[in-house]
Amino acid sequence: xxxxxxxxxxxxxAYSAEFGSKSELALPPARRFAILTCMDARLDPAxxxxxxxxxxHVIRNAGARASDDAIRSLLISYxxxxxxxxxxxxxxxxxxxxxxxxxxxxxxxxxxxTSVIDEPAGRGVGKGPGAPAGRSVNSLTxxxxxxxxxxxxxxxxxxxxxxxxxxxxxxxxxxxxxRLIDVPEATNYSKA
Amino acid sequence: xxxxxxxxxxxxxAYSAEFGSKSELALPPARRFAILTCMDARLDPAxxxxxxxxxxHVIRNAGARASDDAIRSLLISYxxxxxxxxxxxxxxxxxxxxxxxxxxxxxxxxxxxTSVIDEPAGRGVGKGPGAPAGRSVNSLTxxxxxxxxxxxxxxxxxxxxxxxxxxxxxxxxxxxxxRLIDVPEATNYSKA
Numbered sequence: 001x002x003x004x005x006x007x008x009x010x011x012x013x014a015y016s017a018e019f020g021s022k023s024e025l026a027l028p029p030a031r032r033f034a035i036l037t038c039m040d041a042r043l044d045p046a047x048x049x050x051x052x053x054x055x056x057h058v059i060r061n062a063g064a065r066a067s068d069d070a071i072r073s074l075l076i077s078y079x080x081x082x083x084x085x086x087x088x089x090x091x092x093x094x095x096x097x098x099x100x101x102x103x104x105x106x107x108x109x110x111x112x113x114t115s116v117i118d119e120p121a122g123r124g125v126g127k128g129p130g131a132p133a134g135r136s137v138n139s140l141t142x143x144x145x146x147x148x149x150x151x152x153x154x155x156x157x158x159x160x161x162x163x164x165x166x167x168x169x170x171x172x173x174x175x176x177x178x179r180l181i182d183v184p185e186a187t188n189y190s191k192a
Numbered sequence: 193x194x195x196x197x198x199x200x201x202x203x204x205x206a207y208s209a210e211f212g213s214k215s216e217l218a219l220p221p222a223r224r225f226a227i228l229t230c231m232d233a234r235l236d237p238a239x240x241x242x243x244x245x246x247x248x249h250v251i252r253n254a255g256a257r258a259s260d261d262a263i264r265s266l267l268i269s270y271x272x273x274x275x276x277x278x279x280x281x282x283x284x285x286x287x288x289x290x291x292x293x294x295x296x297x298x299x300x301x302x303x304x305x306t307s308v309i310d311e312p313a314g315r316g317v318g319k320g321p322g323a324p325a326g327r328s329v330n331s332l333t334x335x336x337x338x339x340x341x342x343x344x345x346x347x348x349x350x351x352x353x354x355x356x357x358x359x360x361x362x363x364x365x366x367x368x369x370x371r372l373i374d375v376p377e378a379t380n381y382s383k384a
Contacts, residue, residue, distance in 0.1 A: 050203020
């Protein structure tokens with residue numbers, strides 16, 4: 001087995017040795033909320049939002065998109081397991097924003113190889129493995145990210161099965177400060 | 193704003209006040225792996241697998257299913273951001289196994305209400321909010337869960353865009369002990 005595999009299993013053995021009363025946790029989230037956020041490695045929703053085990057559902061995909069699967073998960077969270085507030089949390093410097101759609105689509109449609117973009121100064125993207133693919137990326141402003149989270153919240157809200165009055169808070173996580181920035185124009189309380 | 197909202201923002205303020213060198217983290221996962229697991233509130237992948245911020249991608253949906261969105265996220269993780277090993281982690285007492293498919297499908301297809309199942313002895317499901325909907329559920333054995341994770345690993349492996357030789361480890365997280373249980377029959381190293 002690999003080094004990563006051995007490290008994960010060793011860390012898990014230490015965690016389970018101190019498991020304590022967590023063995024008594026109930027299935028429904030104790031604090032009755034759910035978070036939809038990005039898979040980005042820099043984000044730890046439990047730490048940045050103060051979650052203990054058992055508190056809240058966490059749904060993650062590339063870009064914190066309102067995919068059918070994310071909406072399915074949110075509906076299950078609400079309908080079967082009783083969450084009553086949802087947070088949609090995008091973040092600054094998201095790969096899904098840094099890589100243009102055509103790069104992603106091309107890779108997902110055809111190539112089996114890895115592409116790594118050129119390193120823009122100060123972004124740290126170039127620490128990734130592999131040869132550069134010779135593409136440059138654009139930096140996105142907070143305004144763009146705020147608009148993206150507003151669009152995702154709107155798409156969730158417009159799903160006909162989404163409960164009409166559940167609050168959906170739109171936020172952006174700043175990877176440089178760890179701070180959640182409220183996006184009031186994205187937050188949506190009800191269709192009415 | 194709600195109590196939960198205020199709590200999340202207060203926890204986040206404390207987190208960002210101690211952010212330190214995390215502001216320097218790079219976009220690509222430092223330890224070059226990704227985890228696909230369930231949104232279940234009892235699971236904290238960073239804690240149970242020993243992840244620091246910046247280490248690994250974490251993808252989560254209801255049931256740790258191999259949805260198109262999950263596979264899209266894994267492909268982006270590999271192709272754009274350089275992960276080289278994937279963990280697929282199901283868990284005991286998963287809501288997606290406890291609720292029969294027909295209950296879930298019915299709720300997702302038509303109802304805007306919440307359904308809460310009867311409480312089977314010792315499961316703790318009944319701590320959820322709302323009135324019981326009068327349904328009972330079946331307990332699943334570890335064997336069933338292991339088979340489910342093997343099926344998900346197989347589905348990911350069979351996707352034509354998934355790299356042929358990336359190791360995919362299949363595991364089950366035991367919510368009663370916090371332990372990751374390796375499922376060797378689910379783990380899949382290559383198509384060949």
